[in-house]
Amino acid sequence: MTEIIAAPSVRSLAREKGIDIEKLARDLGRTTIAREDLSGGAPAPSQNNNAAYWDVDHAQYGPVTEEPMSRFAMVAAGNLGAANAAIPQVTHHDRADGSAIETLRSELKTEAQARGVKLTALAFQVKALACALRDFPRFNASLSPEGKTLFLKGYVHIGIAVDTVHGLMVPVIRDADKKGLWQIAAEIGDLASRAQSRKVGPDEMGGASMTITNLGGIGGTAFTPIVNPPELAILGLTRSEITPVWDGESFRPVPMIPLDLSYDHRVINGADAARFVSHLAGLLGEPRRMMI
């Protein structure tokens, strides 16, 4: 007996469409497949959702080739469209001083090699975000579907957006506030490599307090990530840049990390977001404070 729950009619429809239900369930991180899942997720309830925009014969302007969207990509597209349409999102931008983290990482390099763990900047960022969520409990929350109740979470789980050849996957570091840097770094390494081969289980995704999406390894100076519901906010990071910072007497070259926090304005107002990101920047600037 298969572990995936799907009604006989859904299994039959999937077979007709050539969809492997077990694989679809793995991709979606679920154990139940419904009829709707076979049609690429719910379309975004947008007023501009006029399919006619896309009904264009592109070949009249030059040569084109066709490539089918994967199941995975279609489901993700539906979810992102729905999230963007449903949540009034604002993105707040700030920067954090990355010097101390860089110093710590180079000091711990030998130990990291000995432990066989890659101590990335992301591990510090996960830990700092977890501490900040402990300090700002209203950011570690989710709205009820009808928007009448706010569920404040007594745990801190951090989602990590991982770029894979199959598409975006978001495995979750559980109880990141209670874990040490070494453990967080090791879990990130493990989850990220398994995400590449799509070997992350459904129980290792979902339930995050907030998600981090770090483009620092690629580049960029700022972006506006889309909140991953039912989370209230998402933290985006781009590449650190050496910036002259006036310390009162002279300019000092400081590696500054750009921080972009997109948040659900129905719950979080701009002042709270500014305070939260400023606090987070403080933790990143002085990583010792995370340990206290």
Added chain:
Amino acid sequence: MTNHADFIVIGAGPGGYACAFRAADLGRKVVLVDPRATLGGVCLNEGCIPSKALLHAAQVIREARDMSEGWGITFGSPKIDLDALRARKDKVVGALTGGLTGLAARRKVQTVRGTATFTGANSLDIDGEAWTFDQAVIAVGSSPVQLPGWPEDGRIWDSTAALELREVPDHLAIVGGGIIGLEMATVYSALGAQVTVVELSDQIATGADPDAVRILHAALEAHDVTLHTATKVSAVKAKAKAIELTCEGSFEGTLNAGAVIQSVGRRSNGPLVLPEKAGVDIDARGIIAVDQSCRTNVDGIFAIGDVTGNPMLAHRATHQGHVAAEVACGHAAALDTDLIPSVAYTNPEMAWVGQTAAQAKADGRAHKVASFPWAASGRNLASGGGDGLSKLVYCPDTHRLLGATIIGSNAGELLAECTLAIEMGATLEDLALSVHAHPTVSETIAFAAERALGTLTDL
């Protein structure tokens, strides 16, 4: 001259005719070949249907008798006219097989009476006539196993002979306590025979839930059926007055029976169509291996029903028949479920589907059981029902239903709810929160679920 078939189905049992009709409905020109004079195979002619007619008669005899015990209604002893009973059974069979002939004609399915054997990957011989075909379906079913070393004697019956209702012997021995043997015990004991069942394994109805089997065992004994489990027939002698069976095991001794029914299982008829001539693989037991889409190893040749192995049940064959027809017509179809319900039409009926606790344990699957005794069912008591049980096997983490066993009157009908529930991934909560009409015995399924959830107020 060679005949040609676009789509040929070999065997007109419940799998074969379902396959032929489905293919015709999908626009194919279909030939349906069977050696019998009537369509319907073993199921209609000498299996499921005639046995149910006799079981109905047996039930009426028993219920009439039971009314004198505490209900204050006493009938005289039944007068049994075997010829009339046989005629009635044959009338039921005739109505159904005749109906099939009409259904075939309406679909323009060409029926050919004869025995088909392969002569190549696209050719057949039907009683000396050469045929070619584009696609073929092997649906030739199974036959009762004949025990080796037994004498040739008209008093030794298989299930087919038993259903012919030749006579009711004073003493009937039944070798093999599976579903067929127990149904025959139910019929012949009601008709007045002293019945003894000899079963090799420790329990009658091997594979069924032991709690349910205990209830069935007690009920059969209460109907004066003698059950010898863990007993082997070591010698058979055809004597002038009786067939003498020498038994070894937990029962040691001899049985002298006016007739003996062999019901030790069924064997695939696969070898009879000479599948090897078409290149179709067949194993030593005569089973033709197929995938979920009923395809054999040879392109364009399908196999369905008993020739594809266990469970050898009509309803599995019917579903496979539809699948084979659809796949042959280019559709993506498959029988992708293990949920094939089993029903013993004994008195009381016993029915089960999915995993028993023993199977779940053997598979290393986490499971729990919950049951509701029919002694606490108002409808069962008011209807004069005896002991019964509804028992669910479920996953303790998700509360998903994994299997169900029901014993009691109409258990086979009640089981359908559980089969649907498992197919839909239903949980105990789903069963408990679906409103069941009161008073019905169907409530016992919801009550078993409530019992597991701790919400039951009826016990």
